[in-house]
Amino acid sequence: MLLPPSLHCRRACxxxxxxxxxxxxxxxxxxxxxxxxxxxxxPPSRLDARFRSRKSQEEEWRNRNRTVLTYIAAAGVGMIGxxxxxxxxxxxxxxxxxxxxxxxxxxxxxxxxxxxxxxERVIKVTFNADTHASIQWNFRPQQTEIYVVPGETxxxxxxxxxxxxKPIIGISTYNVVPFDAGQYFNKIxxxxxxxxxxxxxxxxxxxxxxxxxxxxxDDPRMARVDTITLSYTFFEAKEGQQLPLxxxxxx
Amino acid sequence: xxxxxxxxxxxxxxxxPDKGSFPxxxxxxxxxxxxxxxxxLRENRFDNSRCRLQSKEYLECRMDNQLxxxxxxxxxxxxxxxxxxxxxxxxxxxxxx
Numbered sequence: 001m002l003l004p005p006s007l008h009c010r011r012a013c014x015x016x017x018x019x020x021x022x023x024x025x026x027x028x029x030x031x032x033x034x035x036x037x038x039x040x041x042x043p044p045s046r047l048d049a050r051f052r053s054r055k056s057q058e059e060e061w062r063n064r065n066r067t068v069l070t071y072i073a074a075a076g077v078g079m080i081g082x083x084x085x086x087x088x089x090x091x092x093x094x095x096x097x098x099x100x101x102x103x104x105x106x107x108x109x110x111x112x113x114x115x116x117x118x119x120e121r122v123i124k125v126t127f128n129a130d131t132h133a134s135i136q137w138n139f140r141p142q143q144t145e146i147y148v149v150p151g152e153t154x155x156x157x158x159x160x161x162x163x164x165x166k167p168i169i170g171i172s173t174y175n176v177v178p179f180d181a182g183q184y185f186n187k188i189x190x191x192x193x194x195x196x197x198x199x200x201x202x203x204x205x206x207x208x209x210x211x212x213x214x215x216x217x218d219d220p221r222m223a224r225v226d227t228i229t230l231s232y233t234f235f236e237a238k239e240g241q242q243l244p245l246x247x248x249x250x251x
Numbered sequence: 252x253x254x255x256x257x258x259x260x261x262x263x264x265x266x267x268p269d270k271g272s273f274p275x276x277x278x279x280x281x282x283x284x285x286x287x288x289x290x291x292l293r294e295n296r297f298d299n300s301r302c303r304l305q306s307k308e309y310l311e312c313r314m315d316n317q318l319x320x321x322x323x324x325x326x327x328x329x330x331x332x333x334x335x336x337x338x339x340x341x342x343x344x345x346x347x348x
Binding site: 112113115117142143145146147148149152153154155157173174175176177179182186187188189190191192193194196197198199202204205206207209211 | 263264265266267268269270271272273275276277279281282285288289292296297298299300303306309310319325326327328329330
């Protein structure tokens, strides 16, 4: 498609015409339009001034500048809009494909009632307890490991003691290793993400009630996983501080 | 580990527990049930499947002492340990774990 070098086309879309002409720059027919384009870009010589008035040339330049500016402004606005839209789009993409560790569309809380334990697959769950340097609690698990099967609810205990003379409020978070197995590790009830207050010299038992999703056995990526480690970390919470629940867990 | 700038690797996202948080047992009302459970675990080499009765009793104690929201036990996965309804007792008694 070679644009005929008509005046109409040249005024309306000078950029496009120039692009098309440079595309066909290999052919002898287009050499003349290419040189015309190159000639046009030079400052007006005495030769040009004879055929065109200065005013129309300036007008042409102004049109071309306006077109280029419009394109650039549109691209800029498009980029800004795309950066705002990328947050929900990325979230949708992550939920659809399950990348980035997010739970795929959340898990069904009613399945606890109907799930059947997978007896052949025994998994060892080890427990780890950590405290942040600033909190003075003694926090440790009451059992180092427990053997569970997917689809069966299990109970485990941690113990925390406040050896100081002042009440201390702690708040905890947890971590599951390996990360991929973390999406199958469902806690029904535990002691995390809410402030827990321990009075001076008080010692309490903290239970964790959890189960491993029976679909764990069907996942080929989990075929070699035999040990899951649950690790809790306690931090000190200040009075009245409200920590948000993690992630996009709006289930 | 979750703060490392590894864009390719998956990171762990903690999830809130389904039924929220256990209130702390400040007065040790269910401590005996917990001790039962821990003893059972130690005797059975930490096999959870053998100590489900004790864990059910611990959770029942918590529910009785206002330390846990009351829920029917089959919603907590203890359907097989619950007493079968009368009339079907001889069918279910040998199906128990």
